Amino acid sequence: MFITNYIKEVWGAVKSLAKGMKLTGYYFTHHKEIITQEYPDNRAELVLPERFRGEVVMKHDEHNEHACTGCTACELACPNGTIKIITKFDISPEGKKKKALDTFIYHLELCTMCNMCIEACPTDAIKMAQNFEHSVYDRRQLTKKLNRPGSKIREGVE
Amino acid sequence: MPSFENITNAIHTWLTTHLSAGWAFFIELVLVGVAAIALFAALGLVLVLMERRVAAWMQIRLGPNRVGPKGMLQSLADTIKLIMKEGLTPEGADKFLFNVAPYVVMIAAMLLLAPIGFARNLQIWDLNIGVLYISAISSISVIGILMAGWASNNKYSLMGAMRSGAQIVSYELSAGLSVLAIVVLTGSLRISDIVQSQETGWWIFKGHLPAIIAFVIFIIAVTAETNRAPFDLAEAESELTAGFHTEYSGMKFALFFLAEYINIFIVCAIGATLFFGGWMPFHIGHWDGFNHVMDYIPSSVWFFGKTFGLIFLIMWFRWTFPRLRVDQLLNLEWKYLLPISMVNLVLVTLVAIKQWHF
Incomplete structure (x- = not known):
């Protein structure tokens, strides 16, 4: 009808x-x-959502050890050339040569926080941190070395 | 108790005792004009702030909160900014029409102020065809919008103006028919008679279902007539940048902006007068004690309270509903609102003839 x-x-x-x-x-x-945060008034007690992506960092434990094997999966996954990995060869006690990470270079100024490197990493060595206050006066300061000086790969991570 | 009635009477007697009748009348006209402009400025400031606050809270935001206590002076700061800005006239524009258009829109809004009853015996001009006058004058503002769109020499402006023309012409029909429902019930076009007829109860309660349907249609139609979302096709910032006022800047833009808010105030004032009894207090049948308490509240408070309630309703619409397409807009008017309001008018006439209302 x-x-x-x-x-x-x-x-x-x-x-x-x-x-x-x-x-x-x-x-x-x-x-x-209301979900508005009154930054920078509440800078001290600012709470960001769990999934907020600020920058890529490498996880280090208390013995200054990381889990990066230098496999360059993150470098290949990165869509805009943000990550550059320089590898070296460690000599194990048995005398065998083993590929390892020398320097993890991260260009923050190129990064779009797409999270693809973190998804590509087979050993969970890198993660997204929540720090977002990245402004500097010189862009060279944005090129960062992510593995700490003197750090080495954790025992048992292949 | 001080009321607007006493103040205006005191001024009138003081002027007539000290001056000749002609001069007293002239000074009264000037005072009314100054009062109208002051009301416009105050309304512009308050309504813009109110709109931004309502919008923010409905979108789970905070809204203006930096300028002054709780952001109260935000709209004042915006006004100062707009006054300081240069009012550009584009090179290819029709200079005369371009500069006249904002004033046409503004004057149309000002003229509508005349027959509105703000409080008991406070009315600028109580003419005997008040409702007809309102519906006639309210269609003048579309000429200002068309002038602005045409003179800007810009495709967005012209499209916005044409859409606005189509929209206002079609929605005027159902707005007029829903206003007519109350005129039928009252039997008078005079605003003061309409208010007086609601002494025993507002028409929205007395008029049963037909009055409620008429009110719903009225509020939809006036939202469309004031070019507000969800009917803001004339501006449609995502399609036409700003529609008919794309090329305007500074105070000329501010006049359009102000006229929009003044028009909202006026249509809500008319809605409050027709359906909610204007400045009449809220009375319930024979509850004398309750009615006396209601009488104690000044009539101007009643009027502005009802008007701002309706303004809030229209703002609520704006921040809830998505914008209609042009074809949906015209479908809504010609296929739904117009037939419903015609049937509704017949029902109202039946109610009025049979005296079914209280």
């Missing part, structure tokens, strides 16, 4: 509009839902 469909349509429209207004009305009256 044309007329019943017509009335149904009008009723459905009114109902869906009322649904939307109910939600915005709820937000209007419940100010605890």
